[in-house]
Amino acid sequence: MDTQTQTELEAAAFRRLLKHLDERKDVQNIDLMELAGFCRNCLSKWYMEAAQERGLDVDKDTAREMVYGMPYEEWKARYQKPR
Template structure:
């Protein structure tokens, strides 16, 4: 069963889904202590993935604009002020987690 296209989820009102998405993005903007590498290691996605997904969904901005929207600031500023160096353990967890992602 492909859990990415659950019929119940597809029936969710777009306004409700959009509100939940905005809440998620604002939460991640506030919780900059949750590093992208940790999100990737645990869940197989991060802020950059969300930026890619909004572009896939029709956002007309380029990659930099999408990442700025999700990060709440230009990505280079976010990296300089929020991102910490990844440890070998974090990188290994990320690789293992990404391997579990389904490709559709």
């Protein structure tokens, strides 16, 4: 498999993961962290770091909005359950 195809498949898988997480707002970040060792915040951090490695100015809030599909504070207010 050539590098371009691999990159496209990885990007498609990442988009599908984001879609799946968006469809499962009932799954809390703490549950993801406990079971899988990562959460939506981890994904946004990895996204931000990858962008910065390429010289792009993507801050934490922008990366979180990309992962959550809305501003993080709005997502928390709507979907985060009290512990």
